[in-house]
Amino acid sequence: MESVLSRPVVSWMARIVGAGLLVVTGAIHLDLYLTGYRHIPTIGPLFVLQVISAFVLALAVLATPWRIAAASGALFALSTLGGYVLSLWFGLFNFNEVRTAAGIVAGAVEIAAFIVLGCYAAFATGREGSAPVTRRLTPGAGTFGVARRAVLPLAAVALVALVVSAASNGPTSASPSGQAAAATGGSGKSVKVLIKNFAFLPAKVTVSPGEKVVITNEDSVAHNVVWTPNTSPVATFNSGDINPGKTGLIVAPSKPGSYHFDCSIHPFMTGVLVVN
Numbered sequence: 001m002e003s004v005l006s007r008p009v010v011s012w013m014a015r016i017v018g019a020g021l022l023v024v025t026g027a028i029h030l031d032l033y034l035t036g037y038r039h040i041p042t043i044g045p046l047f048v049l050q051v052i053s054a055f056v057l058a059l060a061v062l063a064t065p066w067r068i069a070a071a072s073g074a075l076f077a078l079s080t081l082g083g084y085v086l087s088l089w090f091g092l093f094n095f096n097e098v099r100t101a102a103g104i105v106a107g108a109v110e111i112a113a114f115i116v117l118g119c120y121a122a123f124a125t126g127r128e129g130s131a132p133v134t135r136r137l138t139p140g141a142g143t144f145g146v147a148r149r150a151v152l153p154l155a156a157v158a159l160v161a162l163v164v165s166a167a168s169n170g171p172t173s174a175s176p177s178g179q180a181a182a183a184t185g186g187s188g189k190s191v192k193v194l195i196k197n198f199a200f201l202p203a204k205v206t207v208s209p210g211e212k213v214v215i216t217n218e219d220s221v222a223h224n225v226v227w228t229p230n231t232s233p234v235a236t237f238n239s240g241d242i243n244p245g246k247t248g249l250i251v252a253p254s255k256p257g258s259y260h261f262d263c264s265i266h267p268f269m270t271g272v273l274v275v276n
């Protein structure tokens with residue numbers, strides 16, 4: 001690896017490919033931001049930061065042969081992936097990501113960027129790899145000695161985390177059984193609720209007991225309508241995930257009361273179902 005990356009052509013290719021991969025992950029996040037994520041608190045601004053960082057780091061990797069630029073790009077790619085996996089498994093800033101093809105592709109691009117830039121940072125030698133800051137370091141010692149030992153094991157861990165995430169149904173995907181159950185119950189009447197720009201319109205829905213609520217998702221990401229846990233009165237309604245442009249259904253509980261609901265993917269989206 002060391003001898004290969006000391007060749008100028010290989011070194012150049014690593015920088016071009018690494019920068020290209022950073023641009024791709026920035027572009028995916030820019031697209032997600034413009035098509036909906038800009039409405040999500042904290043996550044929206046973080047996406048702006050991700051896009052700017054991705055493009056700036058790509059430029060730095062292209063413009064300089066410095067290993068510190070490549071190392072920053074590699075760590076940035078790994079952090080982006082880490083944020084994604086965290087939001088999938090545990091939720092991040094009140095946001096529970098759902099598995100999508102775009103998300104998994106972005107994750108794979110970030111792992112590739114980490115491998116290419118991480119190997120460049122760890123293994124490039126000679127004039128191509130050296131920066132004023134790093135020239136003093138003896139090969140195999142200090143920061144880059146650690147990087148040499150860590151880059152491939154870290155890539156392997158990241159890959160396993162992504163594959164497990166892609167393969168798992170996970171805790172966040174709502175079951176469609178609530179939707180099926182809802183479709184068969186209730187009276188003939190129904191009210192309509194819109195989901196637009198990560199909000200319920202109206203947020204306060206007044207219905208009769210057992211009335212159907214038809215929910216139309218006008219956003220470009222999936223949402224759902226789920227009774228908020230640990231609020232009273234207790235109810236069990238769950239629309240299941242409603243894909244962009246689709247409609248979902250819940251049936252109002254038969255007992256009068258004010259039932260709080262949210263979108264389990266975006267718990268900051270809240271509303272109340274008033275049954276009287």
Ligand SMILES: [Cu+2]
Nearest residue numbers: 223263265266
């Ligand atoms: Cu939502």
